[in-house]
Amino acid sequence: MSAQLSRRNFLKAAGASALLVGFTPRGLLAAGYEDSTLNPFVRIDSDGVVTVILKHFEMGQGTSTGLTTLIAEELDADWASVRIDFAPSDTAKYKNLLFGAQGTGGSTAIANSFMQYRKAGAAARDLLVRAAAEQWGVGVDRIRIDKGVITDGQRTAGFADVIHSAARLEPNPEPQLKTPDQFKLIGKLKLPRKDSIAKTDGSAQFAMDVKLPGMVYAVILRSPRFGGRLTGFNADKAAEIAGFIDAKALPNGAGVAVYGKNTWAALKARDAITAEWDFSDAEMRSTGALIEAHRELTAAPQYQARALTTDAVQARLSAAPRTLDAEFVFPFLAHSPMEPLVCVIEPTASGVRVHDGCQFPTVAHGALSSVLKLKPEQVEIKTLYAGGSFGRRTTPTADYHVEAAMAFALLGGKTPVKMLWSREDDIHGGYYRPMALHKASIALDADGAILGWDHRVAAKSIVKGSAFESALVHEGLDHTTVEGLADTLYQVPNMALGVSDFLSPVPVLWWRSVGNTHTAYVMESLMDMLAHERGEDPIALRLSLLDRSNKEQARMAGVIEAARDMSGWQPGQKRGFAAHYSFNTFVAVVADITVEGNKVHVDKLHMAVDCGVAINPDVIRAQMEGGAGYALGAIMRNEITLDQGLVVQDNFPQYLPLRMPDMPEIAVTIVPSAEPPTGVGEPGVPPTGPALANAIFAVTGKRITELPMTTAGFSFV
Incomplete structure (x- = not known):
């Protein structure tokens, strides 16, 4: 390109109408116009409208608002006028940095995009600042941007006035990011969601x-x-x-x-x-036979998920003055999204x-x-x-x-x-949360201290035989089966964890919070059982099993204490408690219930969450509430059962979704944190169920170890 034909004039002559800012396939910041090698995260049109390109899709979890917040914050754009658009299918340009493929899931959207989107927004702002400074003949330190308006104290301009000048500049490879004290949007309590208006007025397009x-x-x-x-x-x-x-x-x-x-x-x-x-080659068994097949598999685990083996812990169990034994059974569950x-x-x-x-x-x-x-x-x-x-x-x-x-x-x-797919197709169609069976035997000394822990799990592997096997299966073990157990933060001495793969043509799939849906229920129920056995406060027991010199365990203790304090928990109260760490996020729940005969009503949940920097507090609260509601709906009544291989349930009358009277009051406390943001779409699910189960035990003395809870004779009103 000659000096007479500058990049700016060339772009103008070519009719370029938008400044794009993003990254090259090598991960380097870049800017340009319709550059095929660029994966833009920010587009600023000739009329000055900012559009954020979302590499993660929106299914109600608030990703479109979260990613847009990161760009708008660093760019100092006007929140009300910023638009969103979904990225095209292009793995090279828009891969999830944690998956190596383009996709949304595992509560990773904000976690993997936090710095990427902030840098793109900061790079765009830097280009606009330098372009304005050059046009006005002033130093860049004189330029300010606020809500999409550029000023040097005397003159003002919109983004549209400088994007052509900005286009000929090279982006700063390391643009200066804001410090937390400079945030105007990140952490703002009430920030209108970017998908709310379109979903309200019907303009949002679903398939x-x-x-x-x-x-x-x-x-x-x-x-x-x-x-x-x-x-x-x-x-x-x-x-x-x-x-x-x-x-x-x-x-x-x-x-x-x-x-x-x-x-x-x-x-x-x-x-x-x-x-x-x-x-x-079809599945012809009924649910009872399937459960028994799982039970048989726990007798001789195929894989060991911890250093200590189940065989090695047997001697401790045999010599223990007493043991605590429990079996937990979990049914297949459908996902049942509102849009099939x-x-x-x-x-x-x-x-x-x-x-x-x-x-x-x-x-x-x-x-x-x-x-x-x-x-x-x-x-x-x-x-x-x-x-x-x-x-x-x-x-x-x-x-x-x-x-x-x-x-x-x-x-x-x-x-x-x-x-x-019809609703019946959805319920009959498989790809369920796997059926799972746990058996635990805990050796205790005369004072109730843990001497050994033999834990066994049988469930069908979600990822074996799939494209994800090489990444998620190690030495034959599918970690998603035992996540939340194998990596528990509790310092449990002499714990062994044996795993067996159940085989069946019934297709299974990750379900909101994946393995944590059953492992958290079991671990938090066992924690409650231990506390009862030892005559100890359930919260005090959990805190005693955490080492605060470890950062993750200290954060877990932090949410436990936050839930305790916000709920006014006192030892001896007939309430339920549970806490769990999943997707790098810490959640603790106190459940208050009312029981009349066999009828249970969940009155209130007190939830504390530590998910690192809180990008959108309102979205975080919504996800905690939604996760809790999803968990309650499943744990109280839901199951997929088979009769000689035929699915019994057909539609919502037999597979009941959560109903308005079921939804309790929910109070959410977000624990302040300077750690990088982590997921919130799934972590609210795992501790909610065991908190309810532990509350039912506290009030009625009945321990529920087989789900749904209706199998224990309870109804929910």
Whole structure:
């Protein structure tokens, strides 16, 4: 480029209309206009509007607000006018730094993006400051930005006035970040969410809303038993349904794609089809037999998750004056997001475009390319809002994307297809939280001190056989099965942890807080049982098992004490307590309940959370409340059961969601912290259930070790 044709003039001549600031594939800060090597996190249009590009999608957890806060804070943008947009599917540009792939989950969005987005915002601000200083002929120390207005004390300008000048400048590789005392948005108690207005006025687009010209609707007739294979079908009666288009066997033998001119036609036609299945490799057992199979596996663990083995601790158990023994049983659980799975696939000039609330674009992108035999660059994913997920939208198999791709291809690959799951499909469809069984034997001396701890777990592995196995399975052990136990912060002497993999065609998947959903319940119930056995206050016992010279244990003690203090806890009160560390976040809960006969009402939860720097306190509180509500709904009533391999539950009447009268008052205390931010989407779930269970024991004397709690004879009002 010659001196006469500056970058700025070149960009103007080319009609460039937006300044992009982000990173190169090598992780270096960069700025430019429509630069194909740049993964922009900030876009400033010619009218001065700032748009934050979100590499994590929004399923209600507040990511769109959190990431935008980081950019707007460092950029000093006007919060009210900042817009958001979801990033395209591009792993090289938008990978999750903790996964190595583009995806949202594991409560990692803010944790992995904290410095990335702050640096991008700070780099954009630095470019604008230097551009303004150059235009006005003043030093950069004279320039201030506040709510999107640039000033030197005498003159003012908007971002639009300087973006072309800024475009010819090289971004500072290490822009100066704000110190906490300079924050205006981070930590602000009330900051309007970026998705609230669109979701309120109906302008927010979900995959369920997408309707394209010529689009047809497709549903899948699946095997009634997991592992069944299609051998034949008859659609003669379906042809009598108004709006029925066609029915075609899926090439993988998993079912039949049924097409209709509308949702109703597709669903009614599916009901009219008769199909034959081969169940030779299918799950044929009932729930009782499945539980017994888990129980048998605990007799001889396949893997050891801690240095001390279960065999080695047996001598301590045999010689102990007394032991504390317990068995815990957890059912399969569905995710049941309010928006069932749905996506739309349409042909483009070069390949296909998929409209989806896409949680893991890298996996979906790869699966779509493989099924449709397209190059990756021929597949476009347009990410939309998702109406909840709780883990269901991110299967290692990209199951519903694969179904959509097959249905699209079977119809000729020229017609847009909307793939739909009904609520019954969701409940029957598998990919459940695994059934799990725990057995614990704790050796105690005469004074109740722990001499040894034999803990055994049987559950189906979520990741074995998947693309995630190499990262999450070590020496045969799937750590997600025992997270929260193998890495417990409590200083438990002589603890052994044996694990066995249950095998079944029933597909399982991470469910909000993954293994912590059952490990926290067991550990916190056992802590309560120990306290009762020793005649000790449950909170005092837990604090005695934490070493405050260790930073993580000190933070755990901090939330325990915060929950104790905020709730006015006193030893001897008939209340429940539990605490848990998951996703690098610490949460403690005190539960207050009322019991009349066998009827239980959860009156109030007192929750304390330490999640590092609190980016959006209001979002954190909402996630604690939502996590607690999700946990209560599942733990009180929910289970997926099988009768000779057939799922018993059909819809919400049999798989009850949390109802308004169930929701208790919830008080949340956010423990101040200068540590880097950690996750809040999942950590509220694990301690809530055991806090309720421990409260029920405190009031009634009945210990609940098999879920849901209705199996113990309690009802909830």
